[in-house]
Amino acid sequence: MDLDRGVEQFDAVIIETTGLADPAPVAQTFFVDDEIQAMYKLDGIITVVDSKHVMQHLDEKKPEGVENEAVEQLAFADRVLLNKLDLVPDLAEQAKIEARIKSINTTAEIFRCQYSKVDPKHLLNLNAFSLTRVLEMDPEFLEAEGADHQHDDSVSSIAVQFPGELNILKLEEWISYLIGDPARANNLFRYKGVLAVKGHDRKFVFQGVHMLFAGSYSDDHLWGPDETRECRFVFIGKNIDKESLRAGFEGCKQDEKLRFAVGDNVEVQTKEGWKDAKVIGLWEKGCPYRLELKDKVLIALLEHLNISHNLHCSKGVT
Incomplete structure (x- = not known):
């Protein structure tokens, strides 16, 4: 993007894609391109919906391996503009459309509108990717x-x-x-x-x-x-x-009881082999054990608690 070279100053950049565009590659660019990351941040994704025909597009059957663009654009959206509502006067049908959108993306905020008229404050400074x-x-x-x-x-x-x-x-x-x-x-x-x-x-x-x-x-x-x-x-x-x-x-929950307590003497496997140590702390910054070796070197031991091959009781201790 060379916009920063051709324009003296601007507040934001609006990227308009086609109705057949996949939002994923556009969004990913802001995560993987270092130059773009240095100058821009992705504020949010807005999807404009044709209320009259949206159900038809969502129900459209695609060949195997071909994605439904309408579904993907709703799935990626932070804001959905439910446009052309004047063409869908039935309130029950409007509610059905909203429910269908929510079934795809429950977190997107929906704004009903005609002629795409929406207060800009609902579309800018979303910080949706923060x-x-x-x-x-x-x-x-x-x-x-x-x-x-x-x-x-x-x-x-x-x-x-x-x-x-x-x-x-x-x-x-x-x-x-x-x-x-x-x-x-x-x-x-x-x-x-x-x-x-x-x-x-x-x-x-x-x-x-x-x-x-x-x-x-x-x-x-x-x-x-x-x-x-x-x-x-x-x-x-x-x-x-x-x-x-x-x-x-x-399955990542920490429900297991620690095998050792503060003050216990243990042996820990290091790069130099097994060494005597003492448990001096538990659960500091995510580490189950904080150990002190005999030479006063401190070790924060991060391990699966059901694996004992790198930490066991000192010899003679049961």
């Missing part, structure tokens, strides 16, 4: 119509919420599995969530498009002392299975 915005995700969307859409062969959105904290190593392995296979990742159009990680007071926020995953701990958002630590997320995609996703994330 991790901070993910933290503002309203838990009530989990109960919204369409949020629990049944698994089938269509594009849909699913949302899950459950109490508990996750083991960071298990979480990293699960995410790698989830987006590591191109075929599986290509069916994950957009996803975002807020997670509680064992040993961290900061909330872990993530979002992604297909295989492009971004996640970090929020410095400005901590779990409160009386706040229920929980995980909540939403996935929008094709052929997604809510129970499989829930099971995958819940």
